[in-house]
Amino acid sequence: MTGTHVIGIDGGTEGLRARVFDLTGRSLGDHSAPYETDFPAPGRAEQDPDAWWRACGEAVRGAVAASGVDTGSIAALACDTTSCTVVALDEDGAPLRPCLLWMDVRAHEEAADILATGDPALRVNGAGAGPLSPEWMLPKALWIKRNQPDILARATKVGEYQDFLTFRLTGRWCASLNNLTMRWHYQTQHGGWPDSLLARLDLSDLREKWPSDIAAPGEVVGPLTPAAADHLGLSTGVQVVQGGADAFIGMIGLGVTQPGDLALITGSSHLQLGIAAGETHAAGVWGTYADCVYPGRPVIEGGQTSTGSIIAWFKRNFAPGTPYDDLNAAAAALPPGAEGLLAVDHFQGNRTPHTDALARGAITGLTLKHSPAHVYRALIEGVCLGTRAIVDAFGDAFEAKRIVVAGGATNAPFWLQIHADTLGLPLEITEQPEAPCLGSAILAAYGAGAFDSIDAGCAAMVRTARVIEPDMDAHAAYAPIYDRYRTAYHALKEVRE
Template sequence: MSCVIGIDGGTESIRVHIFALDGTCLGSAAAPYPTHYPQPGWAEQSPSDWWAALGVAMHAALDAAAIPPDSVLALSLATTSCTLAMLDEQGEALAPALLWMDIRAAEAAERVRDARDALPETRRNRHGPVSAEWMLPKVLWLKEHAPDLYRRSVTICEYQDWMVLRLTGRLVGSVNTASIRWHYDTEIGGVPHDLLSALDLDDLAEKWPSEVLRPGEVVGTLTPKAAAHLGLPAGVKVVQGGADAFIGMIGAGVHQPGQVALISGSSHLQLAVSATRRNIPGLWGSYADGVYPARHIVEGGQSSSGSMIAWLARLIGRSEDLQRLNEEAETLPPGSDGLMILDHFQGGRSPRTDATSRGAIVGLSLAHTQAHLFRAAIEAVCLGTVAVLETMRAHGLPVRDMTIVGGATRSPLWLQIHADTSGLPLHVPSVTDGPGIGAAILAACGAGCFPDLDAGIASMVRIARTIEPDVGRHQIYRNLFADYFSLYPALSAWSAERQSAGQDQ
């Protein structure tokens, strides 16, 4: 039996999935790696930890699948983005990588946005907010606050690029990660030299990978050293992948206009397909050719979703009892008896991008229980998703239905609240690790098993069930949405007043 491998390099672990060409998962395994938080808003990981974890997970997945290694045709990766690695001449990491959720570059992001907006309309390399998570703000922070590290960095690239370099010996970028986080645009010349020049970052173009490949293109084959580390033959093809959430669109089977992929995990992303370029205030994109040729992707997102739920469960001592907590929360009414949460625990992403915003729990009373907090947190994430969908619709982007993949699919309560708040049918594929199967579909296309991604999706993705919204609960949530949406401006004004008072003193 021929098979392909999809690798999902996530925030907390790396997961390896082995698939048959009909989409059947033959075996999978995961291996964790640590994240370090040296200061508030900072988040770092070690690239050597990614590589060690990949070896552990690959061997375990091969054992679970019980297949001969020479049956593997190709592999591809979906990884966090924008997670920056700074490398020396030998491709070794000079320092810990800056994880995607690292927001130390909040002030630099504002300068990048201002510089971009000052460019001519046709050269803006996308409209919309600029996040502290992205490539240029992080690099600008490095150049100003760690100039020696910046100078010594021969290469500045992504998690994806570093892994592909270790696997094949080739340093290449991905059109996907470059388009969504580097201000790269295939329709207006690729590398944004004018924006780099405006930021005094002309030399960054020389530090980036000089070659950029589209998802699904073959990079090469495993080096003997990489093959030995993974327990695979050296002839296995390595196919270009991209950012985990966007490759998750492929795994969700979301590839036509009107469809939205809801990628759930530590964060939430709402990714919509558009036939044309759309620049929507408060959202990101659109990204030309970022996933599918000749199609654009519009992006919304929430920085804290699964990570916020996990934090809350740990805080109340219920992290080992999530099923029971879900069951208790399910008995509560929509709106959690007046309790509401703002889900900006790691800043606001969209439609209100504000890295300095913070979460809040409002409406607490002595009658509220742990289950109320848990349900209110889930409702906050779901109402945040509605804010993104409403922004898409308000600017003419059709939203017909959603398909969800990732961690939230393990909670029937979370699925139902997503359907009820949005008023949309919510599709759940049979394989819910979207980045894993999405990367496997890319691998299969690179191996020549399918002529294009549309054909790969048709062969490997199946919808297992659809969650229909409850009309009555949807109306209740429609009424609650205004309260949720008012939290950010109210708390932002309060925070601004406190800062002003502190400066006056």
């Protein structure tokens, strides 16, 4: 490996951040550059891909300046980006329209039509039972075909944010195996490209526009082009290594590498990404995605639509002047179960394990004894019990042995403790909070030859900061509460219907 430093680039929803790392995982300098999101209609969200490129140049130059390292010491870079953020480009890679951002759900009818085909490629969507999110590649591409056929006809390249950035950096139209397997219905164990599904949708011509080159995370795509090197303020000797979708590359940045390891990514919503023991497809889970992050280790996926957003909703509406520290202290004084209060966390529907968009939240068991502290604790417990329900739904394919947490909950000890207690497992918190950036940096270092494997890169560059141990007495107390939580969904569905 030529050089002693690497750059991790994280293309997020609000902006792009770059970080310079040494080979021990120490962040030496970072810089972020924002870009705007346009919401042209309800359910729609778009960005200008050229704004990503401008932000990439600004962020990389700023991070290198902040780090103080010589540009000659930078061996490689890798990127992670939002997914599935779909772009339509001309031959030169110029955007023909704004992207359809990952959160854009205009293609809900297309998603339903695709699921109705029953094609075998849909096995990754709850074993064919769904859901198929309108956020994914095929629904968005089908929406463009139906509503803007001239755009699709003119496009010679249809891909993702990841592919756009890779093309601008290297001049190579190359997709990440990560994105393909988990959002494009590409399956390494079942024939690769979803040709039969494309044919059913009259989208066979899309294959000609998708990248024909595929690189797995950690594979070298190529060196920076002279134009890209000038834009970033780097040399053309810097190698561009393939990354992928932000949350999945975050698994690497958390050191989640072995079967039984789970990345619990928290924030306004929760995402559960585990390394499964083998291939499985079942109702209530997404995946497994073969070779998605690591060769030969399938990834299983679950998610909660509303988590931190529920707590923010409660504080905003019912405790606007009360600091979180005070809310946590009052709730911590209460026993598990909040003295009979139970909350169901489906405020914006349920993603997994019920895959029910019409599911709704509930607070049951209210008495005149209960206070805001009871409600606050019950809401947190409802979120944590929802996480346990997802882990249980993974079944025999995934036995949780190790859980590593990233995101907003890492700054909330009370919330972390209830997660540990409901799961009955310890939770690890790593030193580097920017897990996607670090994951990209590890891939860059591996691709540049600093490590023999991605695993070795994780061992060298990821460190545990602290461990939250479960209170097993509390775990036992949660057993009957968990049973009530699981029953509540079905009871509420009967009332709704």
